[in-house]
Amino acid sequence: xxxxxxxxxxxxxxxxxxxxxxxxxxxxxxxxxxxxxxxxxxxxxxxxxxxxxxxxxxxxxxxxxxxxxxxxxxxxxxxxxxxxxxxxxxxxxxxxxxxxxxxxxxxxxxxxxxxxxxxxxxxxxxxxxxxxxxxxxxxxxxxxxxxxxxxxxxxxxxxxxxxxxxxxxxx
Amino acid sequence: xxxxxxxxxxxxxxxxxxxxxxxxxxxxxxxxxxxxxxxxxxxxxxxxxxxxxxxxxxxxxxxxxxxxxxxxxxxxxxxxxxxxxxxxxxxxxxxxxxxxxxxxxxxxxxxxxxxxxxxxxxxxxxxxxxxxxxxxxxxxxxxxxxxxxxxxxxxxxxxxxxxxxxxxxxxxxxxxxxxxxxxxxxxxxxxxxxxxxxxxxxxxxxxxxxxxxxxxxxxxxxxxxxxxxxxxxxxxxxxxxxxxxxxxxxxxxxxxxxxxxxxxxxxxxxxxxxxxxxxxxxxxxxxxxxxxxxxxxxxxxxxxxxxxxxxxxxxxxxxxxxxxxxxxxxxxxxxxxxxxxxxxxxxxxxxxxxxxxxxxxxxxxxxxxxxxxxxxxxxxxxxxxxxxxxxxxxxxxxxxxxxxxxxxxxxxxxxxxxxxxxxxxxxxxxxxxxxxxxxxxxxxxxxxxxxxxxxxxxxxxxxxxxxxxxxxxxxxxxxxxxxxxxxxxxxxxxxxxxxxxxxxxxxxxxxxxxxxxxxxxxxxxxxxxxxxxxxxxxxxxxxxxxxxxxxxxxxxxxxxxxxxxxx
Numbered sequence: 085x086x087x088x089x090x091x092x093x094x095x096x097x098x099x100x101x102x103x104x105x106x107x108x109x110x111x112x113x114x115x116x117x118x119x120x121x122x123x124x125x126x127x128x129x130x131x132x133x134x135x136x137x138x139x140x141x142x143x144x145x146x147x148x149x150x151x152x153x154x155x156x157x158x159x160x161x162x163x164x165x166x167x168x169x170x171x172x173x174x175x176x177x178x179x180x181x182x183x184x185x186x187x188x189x190x191x192x193x194x195x196x197x198x199x200x201x202x203x204x205x206x207x208x209x210x211x212x213x214x215x216x217x218x219x220x221x222x223x224x225x226x227x228x229x230x231x232x233x234x235x236x237x238x239x240x241x242x243x244x245x246x247x248x249x250x251x252x253x254x255x
Numbered sequence: 256x257x258x259x260x261x262x263x264x265x266x267x268x269x270x271x272x273x274x275x276x277x278x279x280x281x282x283x284x285x286x287x288x289x290x291x292x293x294x295x296x297x298x299x300x301x302x303x304x305x306x307x308x309x310x311x312x313x314x315x316x317x318x319x320x321x322x323x324x325x326x327x328x329x330x331x332x333x334x335x336x337x338x339x340x341x342x343x344x345x346x347x348x349x350x351x352x353x354x355x356x357x358x359x360x361x362x363x364x365x366x367x368x369x370x371x372x373x374x375x376x377x378x379x380x381x382x383x384x385x386x387x388x389x390x391x392x393x394x395x396x397x398x399x400x401x402x403x404x405x406x407x408x409x410x411x412x413x414x415x416x417x418x419x420x421x422x423x424x425x426x427x428x429x430x431x432x433x434x435x436x437x438x439x440x441x442x443x444x445x446x447x448x449x450x451x452x453x454x455x456x457x458x459x460x461x462x463x464x465x466x467x468x469x470x471x472x473x474x475x476x477x478x479x480x481x482x483x484x485x486x487x488x489x490x491x492x493x494x495x496x497x498x499x500x501x502x503x504x505x506x507x508x509x510x511x512x513x514x515x516x517x518x519x520x521x522x523x524x525x526x527x528x529x530x531x532x533x534x535x536x537x538x539x540x541x542x543x544x545x546x547x548x549x550x551x552x553x554x555x556x557x558x559x560x561x562x563x564x565x566x567x568x569x570x571x572x573x574x575x576x577x578x579x580x581x582x583x584x585x586x587x588x589x590x591x592x593x594x595x596x597x598x599x600x601x602x603x604x605x606x607x608x609x610x611x612x613x614x615x616x617x618x619x620x621x622x623x624x625x626x627x628x629x630x631x632x633x634x635x636x637x638x639x640x641x642x643x644x645x646x647x648x649x650x651x652x653x654x655x656x657x658x659x660x661x662x663x664x665x666x667x668x669x670x671x672x673x674x675x676x677x678x679x680x681x682x683x684x685x686x687x688x689x690x691x692x693x694x695x696x697x698x699x700x701x702x703x704x705x706x707x708x709x710x711x712x713x714x715x716x717x718x719x720x721x722x723x724x725x726x727x728x729x730x731x732x733x734x735x736x737x738x739x740x741x742x743x744x745x746x747x748x749x750x751x752x753x754x755x756x757x758x759x760x761x762x763x764x765x766x767x768x769x770x771x772x773x774x775x776x777x778x779x780x781x782x783x784x785x786x787x788x789x790x791x792x793x794x795x796x797x798x799x800x801x802x803x804x805x806x807x808x809x810x811x812x813x814x815x816x817x818x819x820x821x822x
């Protein structure tokens with residue numbers, strides 16, 4: 085079972101290393117990790133995707149809470165949060181195939197970030213699942229290189245804090 | 256003043272009385288500040304590992320934060336073992352290391368080591384101080400983190416130029432730690448649930464770990480045990496947290512615990528873990544551990560709840576409040592404890608399965624411990640330390656500790672060589688006490704250079720070497736699980752001559768080879784008032800029983816007699 089954790093950390097040297105080290109030491113795997121600034125200059129947000137059961141997830145959350153630089157740990161519940169990811173995908177695109185690729189791109193609102201004689205780079209933003217779908221569809225055309233940012237997320241604008249977990253259980 | 260002065264003024268503001276360390280290039284400014292004047296005593300160790308273990312011994316004997324100082328590079332890396340030890344045993348420790356000048360960091364400069372990076376997995380937190388203005392704030396935070404929540408080690412790495420920079424010193428009142436919020440309160444509903452389970456239990460056991468000592472909650476523990484009439488077992492880390500002469504005391508659980516203690520733990524209907532962490536050396540095979548028990552877990556660290564064993568009633572919070580709240584709740588309920596039958600059962604098991612060994616004319620290690628026990632009976636001023644191995648397990652089994660912080664040992668990390676420097680540190684904390692290190696010959700040789708520290712710093716300790724001429728515990732495992740193919744474990748009884756070595760360091764040396772010589776030598780060493788080493792040359796192949804083989808269920812423990820039959 086995959087889970088997305090949203091972690092607010094003090095913007096201090098080594099904060100990310102401490103989180104990564106805790107995962108490595110305790111034997112947890114990180115699927116993806118994205119880190120960046122927040123609305124506060126002294127706080128960064130780390131979004132982690134982990135693949136584990138509920139019990140180890142609780143352990144991870146509690147171990148992370150004990151890190152001095154960690155301010156808050158919350159799980160982003162599917163349905164109660166907005167999750168996005170950005171991917172850059174370099175696809176083989178001889179002139180004859182461009183039309184088909186551009187049609188695909190339009191469906192996924194992917195932008196052409198760069199175009200060369202034999203390849204093009206798509207920039208696609210969406211839920212990680214949408215990006216998975218787009219990737220799968222362009223793959224037969226020949227994916228030369230691909231990079232994804234790892235997912236980032238926030239709780240929904242309509243979310244009232246503190247009750248989201250219980251609601252999720254009822255679903 | 257400069258940054259180094261600011262470090263000392265910060266330590267003074269924290270009430271630090273003594274630090275343990277060794278100078279070197281990257282801490283020259285700090286040592287110069289010491290030379291210019293401070294109220295803090297500096298104990299000069301002979302190896303940074305010794306300094307670290309001394310700081311640990313000091314912390315465990317006093318309940319205060321231990322402080323160790325080392326230079327950059329090798330000085331700092333020599334502290335890694337004590338830091339890991341303090342991490343595993345939750346000992347509050349502040350390690351201050353020098354670092355190369357900031358402009359040299361990252362250049363592989365002389366004696367440069369990224370000690371913050373090296374120690375990240377084994378510290379609660381660490382700081383590389385980049386600006387002299389940070390020094391008071393970092394030290395305030397360092398002491399606060401080390402001793403609040405679950406205790407443990409922190410590291411402060413200070414580059415030499417930061418120590419030399421000028422600062423206007425002001426020590427902050429409060430630490431600036433927005434992300435550090437250990438539990439301060441106890442959930443009353445959880446306490447009530449625990450009290451109800453405890454009052455209903457017919458076969459409860461209080462499984463007490465080192466957290467009770469760190470929380471200074473031994474009086475509250477005693478009150479709870481007496482209110483609930485619940486038997487108490489203490490882990491190796493908690494030996495002495497509950498008076499061992501008390502009628503409710505039933506020994507120590509785990510790999511070399513007596514049968515009655517392990518049977519109590521594993522057949523109880525309610526297991527109350529108090530500041531304990533279900534270590535594999537305690538539980539044996541986890542899936543077979545205390546199979547019929549409802550589990551209450553009382554701990555300051557919520558991450559320990561359910562880490563290894565599923566918990567029915569968790570109570571997270573400071574153990575003093577938790578234990579006092581639980582006792583108060585029990586009294587308010589007013590139920591009559593229903594544990595009489597259970598206590599009689601445990602007493603019967605204790606009578607039926609006492610610790611045993613054969614006296615055959617050779618000097619037996621158990622006899623050494625029994626003699627030490629008898630020579631110190633009734634005294635409340637003895638602090639024991641140990642190394643790690645067979646002698647440590649015999650010390651657990653045979654010494655009687657009625658007072659908190661009177662038994663100091665390396666539990667989680669199992670650090671050979673811990674005992675002697677820890678004794679020096681304990682003596683610094685308790686100058687009034689008679690500090691006795693029960694050591695193995697293997698352990699002793701790992702840190703015996705600190706005899707110089709004990710002698711020259713006027714911190715007299717008594718070291719009793721249970722000298723079997725072997726790395727005894729490894730020998731025992733090779734004997735039991737590798738068909739007695741002894742592989743590189745023979746140290747010999749004679750080399751070094753420990754009594755001569757002691758005398759070379761200016762300590763008193765005794766050699767004991769027979770039972771007849773034992774009592775007089777130990778009694779004299781204990782009464783000398785100066786550092787003494789008693790080399791007790793014991794039966795080389797005496798094995799330590801009972802024993803739960805690694806990975807076996809606790810109920811499958813091997814007793815002394817059975818092992819003899821196999822042999």
